[in-house]
Amino acid sequence: MNKKSEAIELSKEGRKLMRERRYGEAEKKYHAALRIEPRDVYSLVGLGDVSLKTRRFGEALSYYERAIQFDRKNKFALVGAGDACRGLKNIEKALDLWRRYLSFYPDDYQVMTRVADGLRRTKDFEGARRYYRMALVENPRDQYALMGLGEVSEALEDYDEALAYYERAIAGAVEPSRALSSAATVLRRKKEYRTALEYYDKILQRRPEDPFAWHGRADCLRGLGEQREALQAWEKAFLHGMEPRIALTRMGDVCLSLGDVAAAERHYRQAMKLGFDRYACIGIARVLAGRNEIEEAIEVLTMAARKEPGEPRLAAELKRIRELAQKTREERGPLT
Structure with missing residues (x-):
């Protein structure tokens, strides 16, 4: 040789x-x-x-x-x-x-989608859209191009168009879970919670331990006012690997809505032990304020605001509780 x-x-x-x-x-x-x-x-x-x-x-x-x-x-x-x-x-x-x-x-649609993905990352959405559409001319069922066009439309807040592309991706997919999840997310944005629930249920039929689907399902149930079912879904998400700090905070929010203040406080404090979370801080501040521990609530929110200066939700909650403190002082009147 x-x-x-x-x-x-x-x-x-x-x-x-x-x-x-x-x-x-x-x-x-x-x-x-x-x-x-x-x-x-x-x-x-x-x-x-x-x-x-x-x-x-x-x-x-x-x-x-x-x-x-x-x-x-x-x-x-x-x-x-x-x-x-x-x-x-x-x-x-x-x-x-x-x-x-x-x-x-020039006819390779797989490389066209690579170009489109790169342009989407650089926020050249029109350029990305052009290359995704070129890919679809070569392969009308290409999942990457359909999903990419959905993501471009979503970034441009054209949710109806995004949903249409995700639906096409679902129809042509062997494994449609990603497209189902994207479509369900759009439906949640549109507050079409019942339809979104159907999509999450389809994912869970295929992947019953998917924490993202359980989280999405819980969010839909909360949007529909079905708080106890939402709590159960977030517990499932937590058990199946959802980021614990976020799951615990969501569970705290639901417990607070249900009037179970002790459970809400337990969840928020567990979340805060795992790291900073603005929503857990807001939640625990509401628990404290509800017990008339106004100064402690203000202290929690002030600490959180130092970590995220200018964060609007923290600022709004801090303003609300300070106004509550002022009102409480006025109602008590001057000390004699």
Whole structure:
């Protein structure tokens, strides 16, 4: 076997190991191939792929760029280099590489969606919309393009259009949970809680331990005034992995609405032990104020306002409780 053939065989072995996710072994094969044939583009791309899979984005970019030096139109190197730049959070360079790819291969809808995603991240929503629509011309059922268009519409607060794209994504998806969740979120924004509940229930039929779906369901139930059912749903969300501080605060809010002040206080204090939460601070301040512990309530909110200067909800609650304190003092009258 001549050297070139040996390098090709090593590269093929590397690719097989890559498919088996044996990245360390694959890397060794590619390096062995490059020692024989330093300009072997196949091995350079392979090393880029290994580095990308193991999140070594700088190394990946270096390998892809070397491959591009030897083959400027190499599909895998151009896309991979763009993906590596995305990993390095250099979106502008990623966009440049993906657009260069499209100049050679203009019908690739998967790369069109990469460009669109990058433009959406930079808040160029019109540019993103244009590339997502180009992708849909090539593949009208492309989930990434449909979801991307929904997210662009949502960012522009065109909720009806966003919902229409998410519905199309749901209709064409093998696994529709992400699209169902996005559609349900839009419906919550529109305060169409009953319909949103149907979507969350569809997710939970597929993934009964999904904490985000339980949280969404709870929020809908609260919006419908079904507080006890909302509490049960947030308890489920908490058990299945919802961020504990947020879940405990939501449970505290519901308990307060139900008049169970002791349970509300317990939940808020548990949440505050886990870290700062403005809503837990507001909740505990309301509990304290309800017990006529006005100064303690003001102290909690003042501490919270120092952590988040200018936060409007904290400022409004602090103003309300200070006014309550002033009113209480006036009602008591001067000390004699």
